[in-house]
Amino acid sequence: ERGADGNVKVLYSQAVSIMNAYLSSGTKDVEVGSLVLEPLAGFDQDGNVFPRLADGLPSVENGQIAEDYTSITWKLKPGILWSDGTPFTADDVVFTAEYCMHPEGGCAQAARYEGVASVEKIDDLTVKVNFSAPKYNPFTAFVGATSPVLQKAQFANCLGAAAPTCTEANTKPHGTGPFRVTDFKVNDVVELEANPNYRDPAKPAFATMTVKGGGDAAGAARAVMETGEFDYAWNTQINPELQAQMKAGGKGTFVSAFGTLVERIEMNMTDPSPDLPEGERSTAKHPHPFLSDMRVRKALSMAIDRNLLVEVGYGEAGRATCNLVPAPAIYASDNTDCLTQDMEGAKALLEEAGWTDSDGDGVRDKDGKKLSILYQTSVNPVRQDFQALIKGWWNELGVEVELKSIDAGVYFGGDPGSPDTFQKFYADVEMYANNFDGTDPEPYVAQYTCEKAPRPETQWQGENINRFCDPAYDALVGDLLKTRETEKRAEIIKKLNDMLTKESYTVVPLVDRGRLSAHSNTLGGIVLNVWDSELWNASDWYRIK
């Protein structure tokens, strides 16, 4: 029965700053926003699309998806009301598209609407989305927590440049979801209550919800697992030993699930040497003096014991991987040979490549050039442990390693003026994690084409961080864009994955990082979902008595 279970307290170690997913791409904002604003369809825990506000799923079979994949027609569930009591109609859906596609709006989810030519209202409960070109994955716009439907009445004056000025709407939007906002404190706490107009009269079981933000992961886990102040803690990434200890407390449980987030080492294919003139460092003009040799890269990868990394850094929340695309299952390559460390093999490989320790100082060299590596990453205790461990192994190989850690704000900030951004890559190797949105890896693998390398001309923007450049790869990406059969696409993606990893070792995946969250033993109905919002089924949560 709605509201019977009182209050539920959720803790986000990153605080919520806005409820409107179109103005923030931050996971925390999108997820908490999803308690209020809903898309037409969502992803379930296995990555399958399921209808939310839509009345059934469109498919080619039922004709709602055009044969040539140039349009998709959504039917809306009848009788749905906004939390302010007004009816939910196709106008709202059309308006939402207009809102996000406005050129001055700076819509954070514009990628979801890429390729959308227009959205038309067929009738009050039918909407048609037209694409400018065939879209083989039409479940982008209005699907998933990143693309919810806004109420037209509330946001009508917030188009384009005016979007951020609608503070009230952005922090207390009217929604169709199980909850509505009663109080919003930026970057601090969101108080919600059950939406009286929610379509299922028995849900949600909780009358109110508090989403508190701030602090660190360990503290968040502690609040659920040890002090029991909170019912649910998001992303409680802590060291495995602490996990074990907290679990022993018996107040709560950790839940984990794996998505596509892969911690990897990127090998710089270009020369980052500070002796080069500014503007030529880390550009295609100068290939890397030794990392451009595949054998060196492979040897470096072989020296790594990924299982140990997992054990030290992630425990249950990670698993060793050799793939850039570890999931969904159909796209994951069966590449596992990197999982066992092979120090001797690595050494042999380096010998073979001509890198020997000719002067006996413990560091291999060739032609007077030392095998010396600058290894950078962002500041993060697990990453620093990884750095230390990997440095140990590489030292064992006879490679000299200098470590560097950079503040995340700077490292990921992409400020062209700073030498320390991961895009500039003024180091030999660097480590970070990345994943892709939703279940379709196409844009993700397409990042490694030649022209996407960050360069001075592009203000160092670009996603091909390691400056990998292989015409064959670019051609295959071209093929992928034209292919529509799922199996074929999967094949190409696996091939692309392998080309980056086991065939070239430009990307050296280390760990497939899962999501680890904690909930108290009295909170029922939790199903961890990495493909959509973690709070995707908050309407089903209940108190175990």
Added chain:
Amino acid sequence: MTDLAIEKPRSQWADVWAQFRSHKGALIGLAVFVSLILFVFVGPLIWTKDPTFINPNAAEMIKTRNKPPSLQFPLGTDQLGRDMLARMMKGGQVSISVGLVAMLISITLGTTVGVMAGYFKRLDGPLMRLTDLFLALPLLPLLLVMVMLFRDPLSRSLGPETGTFLLIVFAIGVTSWMQAARIVRGEVLALKEREFVLAARSIGTPSRRMILRHILPNVMSPIMVAATLGIASAIITESALSFLGLGFPPDFPTWGRLLFDGVEYIQQYPARVIWPGIAISLTVLSVNYVGDGLRDALDPRIRGR
């Protein structure tokens, strides 16, 4: 009476030392401080384990993780099986040097600015507004900018270690002198109205020596306090800098960083925080007592206690 053996006027410093020696706390403090210095600088010559060594063999490494103290590892090991004793010694080198040098920079700057502002009416406005400016500047962006601008040139011209060291002590020093400056200025304002300053002026003591001889010795005690507190905050700030990626390389141990790293493990392995915590506190405590002794020694009125 002239036939009596007359002691030559002793230098003030001999006096100060004589007095200092009779101050028990100060002597103990000095002894502790010297032992700490010996521990971190001479210790590594005796205990030669590499502080960053991780056993490359995974199975072995797992076995040496988070060990309690033993003969092999007198202070135990950390989560990667690195020897804590070696890390404490190496870390101490950095922390103590950073603490002392950064404190000296900040005290020197602060005292100079404070005395100048307090003593010269004309400089008071500009210098105090400068102090206001520095107080108002947000620390983090300031540090980030300093590091961005100076790290590479410094490490290129002085080598990465010295370059980073200088950058860090300078960054800490330059961002922490303001309190001392304001305190000193306040004291100087009061002090310069004292009659003995007037008397010194009447014999034509120039400002420089007026400051050195009459003003400075009389503002010693707040400076001493600022210095003691400065060491502690420099050591802590250094570790904070590392977290911004502004400090030494990430595998480089310092006491502040060991403490921070250890906090994560405080429940399972409290020793991890206790060692660096004790080391920092001991340093600060010993410096404090030395400072106390020095202050007493410099004040003739409380000598002989």
Added chain:
Amino acid sequence: MLTYTIRRLLLAIPTLLFISLVIFLLVDLAPGSPASQIPLTVPPEVRMKILESMGVNEPVHVRYLLWLKQFFVVEPLVLIDSTFGTAFAEGQQRILSWQSRSPVFDIIVERMPQTLTVIGSAYVLGVLIALPIGIYSAYRQYSWFDQLGTFIAMIGFSVPTFFTGLVLILIFAVELQWFPSIYDTSLKVTDWDSFLAQVRQMAMPVMVLALYNAATISRYMRSSMLENLGQDYVRTARAKGMSERVVVLKHVLRNSMIPVITVIALGIPTIFGGAIITEQVFRVNGLGALLIGAIQGSDLPMVQTLTFIFAVLIVLFNLIADILYGILDPRIRYD
């Protein structure tokens, strides 16, 4: 003194303008950009668009002038509007945070209460503890009380708050379960129970900060008292038959206050600056957490506004300290 005060206040205007410019340039020059807050999954074009809509790409001087206008014209107008129900600020753009897209001032106002209650009371408590400890330590120099005080002060000062905070949480929240480990900013004090709850949730952060503040201030207090206890006028006061309390708390204390006043006055603006680490440890989410979050996200309008307000407070409190010097010690003159 009045003319001095007025002169200083007038002088504060160009000073503050200059400080604001320096802050602006500094924050702008600092590496890092709001883009770091956007997940890597967002494609570069979208990323550019987002940044553009924030106005990140405008030239520095345009942004600075805009900020000046917003700070000195629009925001006061908004304040007038909200108090008198007028509509002067209609259609004018307020200072918006890049991070949350909300008006910076609204957020600041939202955070003021917890900052002032927690950090403020910690400060007041710290001062209240520190003064007697400092005074008594000096009065009984090298007694066991003094030694203990020194020891605790040094520990309090050399052990960072992230550590003390955690220890307190482990003891009082996890083991004893006396206090909550997480601060509830929406708690409203309406009755005795909610008051108790408020006290309970304030207990730990206040303890941590008060210890730290007390450590610093008590050291200055002690040394300054020591300096003055040997003066001749102390003898006079004793000869008048004044009780030791009067001798110490009136005669010596007032003469010893100058460095202490400085430290305290310098500390007050930091109340508004919040306590970054402590706020984070206990999730107080006050102004300190706001500032650090903004800095990490390169939220320039937020950082600029907060630091500028901070600068105003610093200038103000330093002026107050200067005036207090003159009142405390009549020999100090400003003219």
Added chain:
Amino acid sequence: MPDGADAVLDVKGLKTVFRTRGGEVHAVNSVSFHLRPGELLGVVGESGSGKSVTMMSLIGLLPSPPADVRAGEVLLKGVDILKSTPEELRAIRGARIGFVFQDPMTSLNPVFTVGNQIMEPLKRHMGLKGKAAEDRATELLELVGIPDARKRLKSYPHQFSGGMRQRVMIAIALACDPEVLIADEPTTALDVTIQAQILELVHELRRKLGMAIIWITHDLGVIAEIADRVMVMYGGQIVEQAPVRELFGNPHHPYTRALLKTIPKLGDERDERLQIIEGQPPILTAEPSACPFRARCAHAFDRCERENPLRRPIDGQPLGRGHDVACHWNPEGADA
């Protein structure tokens, strides 16, 4: 020992040393004297002879360390002050014994108004409050001849001239009409008219209240004018003690004699040079085993080297009543 049966203040065998780096300084050695009600005891002596230290030792005002009151009794109406509790001592200071210090600038608290400092003892010992205290303070300031007294209450010490500060000190000491007033060079910084005014005031207080006074000064003129008895100190000891006329008319100790000779007198003919006492004062680093004045004494003989003379009466009166002196030399020629 002086007979102090009827004395308000009876000091017996007071000994004070300072512990310094260079060893001990024996500033006061076995000083005994007494003070009867209404009596004014003048204290003169070489600068550095221990006058101030003696007086401060009396009421425990020397900081310890470095000072150490080794021995002695100070009986205030028969009760030993040195043995009284701090609380009792405080009730005595300021109320029953007033004290004027020598250095007026540093002895006043620079950060409180003069009025505040005068009113403090009034409030504490006499329970005066607000207006009453202020009136009394004004009265006191007027008494010591400070113009515009009520306004001047609000001034700070640094705004006063040296003499005015000294007068403030006197006003503080007199505030509670003490039984005993110890004045350490109270009029040295005052001009003669104000001094005359103060002396007049003191006379009156003695008459009216029977206040007993110890008056340290270098101005023998003042002594001659107001003192009943005079005590001469040298090298931490009392070397001669006599009623005032007796002392001026019949000085015995060679130091006293020399001292009296050095005074320039207003009526005197102006001579080439003032007379001085040759030689240097003794250094008080050890317990005296010989006469402290021997090195400068014209009459010194071998006994003076061996033995520190004890005070002895020379007019048959009991010690402390009449004329006594600590000297081996006998002016009549016969060696004692």
Added chain:
Amino acid sequence: MRDDTTPGPATKGKPLVQVEGLKMYFPVFTGLFRRHTGDVKAVDDVSFTLMEGETLGLVGESGCGKSTVGRALLRLYEPTAGKVVIDGVDVAHLDAEALRRKRPTMQMVFQDPQASLNPRMTLADIIGEPLNEHTNWNADKKLARIYELMDAVGLNRRFANRYPHEFSGGQRQRIGIARALALNPKFIVCDEPIAALDVSIQAQVVNLLEDLQEKFGLTYLFISHDLSMVKHIADRVAVMYLGRIAELSPRDALYARPLHPYAEALLSAVPEPDPSRAARKERIILKGDVPSPANPPKGCNFCTRCPKVFDRCRVEKPVLREVEPGRHVACHLYSESAGPTGQSEAKEHNQQGVMQ
């Protein structure tokens, strides 16, 4: 020089110190905001000349501005107005560095010995400081000079390492004198240099000052309350009252027959160091309100207490004029119109002057 029977400007050398219209006002601040509400006219229009080798005694009521005159002369205070020419240079308007270089020629002995000594310096440091500043002697030479000075003022050489608080009041005063003498200055302002000393040492110091004067032709401004000592040492004496000079006369003339009523009262009040004579002394005790320098009376400053006051005194300030050769008086009794004849008449009017 001592033997000059008519000491005074005429027979001495050239003028060394010329003071013209010196004024020193201290602002008065009141209220919470410390508004400037008036001035303490500590020195109000003082002029005199000091000849080389001369000693001018400056006497007067406590608080009348003697120390302030001394300090303003040496530019230790910034005078409000006026000219102070010392040795041909206007000290009141010198710049800092020139002033500093000028300092060795003019020194001061401070009134309050405790306050004017740096508590953290030893005696040797204090006396040696001027030597460090203005000579480049080696350590031995300096030490020799320090000892010499200590001997001269009667401080035991073994005190060299002691700190000011370890001395008695008189000993401290001697440290101050030694410091002032260190550089053999030409002109010394002695602000009650001997007040805290016992008579023997007073004599010693005065003798020393006289010796130095003889040897080097020093010039003194000798501020003191000890009129007998002033009589002994001074050539001329200025009597100050409430910020102004009341009378400036040659010593013998003044002591023999003071002209200004205040000078008269002052001299009559000197205590007699002979108990047999003390009782017989006749003394003028001044009655009446002592005005405050912040609010001096409209007419003559002394009019509120003067035993010979008459109407004119209350409305008009008398100026300092030479009434007899070498004798300057600021009193209406001696103005052309009234003349000394007004005296008896004035006496009758006055009820406040009491002859004892």
